[in-house]
Amino acid sequence: MVDPSQIAAMIVEPIAGEGGYIVPPETFMQGLYEICRKQGILLIFDEIQTGFGRTGKMFAYEHLKYRPDIMTCAKGIANGLPLSAIIARRDLMEQWPAGAHGGTFGGNPLACAAAKKVIEILQGGSLDNANKMGSYLFAKLNALKSRYKSIGDVRGIGLMLGVEFIDGEGNANGNLVYAILDYCIGHGLILLPCGLHKHVIRFICATTVTKQEIDDGLAILEAALQTAGA
Ligand SMILES: Cc1ncc(COP(=O)(O)O)c(C=O)c1O
Structure with missing residues (x-):
């Protein structure tokens, strides 16, 4: 188990949403990525606004040449039903002790069914x-x-x-x-x-x-x- 106090992370929206729909230059994003790799910092993309088809790809990171370590998703994911998700590298997800990642609304079956349909419609x-x-x-x-x-x-x-x-x-x-x-x-x-x-x-x-x-x-x-x- 990794000691959480030893983990550094940088969280960024791949396109600024509330900030004014600003698409950062590719060199800026590449620079962030390289700093994170060099310093051992986890790169987290907040894809809550940019994700689920909004930019014409499933996720905005697909417009870039690399993947973040972790992504957050919500909004369009279940077309308005309350659902959010964290997507991360398997080795990071395996750090959760069983049952640690829970919550009142986690895994809501109706919202999950809606999300499944959203994915079908996007890919279709x-x-x-x-x-x-x-x-x-x-x-x-x-x-x-x-x-x-x-x-x-x-x-x-x-x-x-x-x-x-x-x-x-x-x-x-x-x-x-x-x-x-x-x-x-x-x-x-x-x-x-x-x-x-x-x-x-x-x-x-x-x-x-x-x-x-x-x-x-x-x-x-x-x-x-x-x-x-x-
Ligand atoms: C980019 C971004 N991240 C996070 C949030 C907050 O998401 P949530 O309401 O699921 O916590 C929002 C807006 O609600 C957002 O636009």
């Missing part, structure tokens, strides 16, 4: 759809960027896309985001902000989303941009 075409629809939405959002000067950046991977809003000086414009979100929710489109100044709108469509649904959503978004004077 929904991951491909996330890639296709992600590229479609990314192109459409970039087209909006070319028409609205308050859009500073469009970024993300797959169906994890964010649009950053700025003011005339190029600073974060959270007030504009709130005006846009207000209009959208009143017209049937729920969007969430993220970023340090809540100046980024994130698009986290279902991986089963259709082109028509994206077009309908974008029409509401564009009306909101016009109404808010973006």
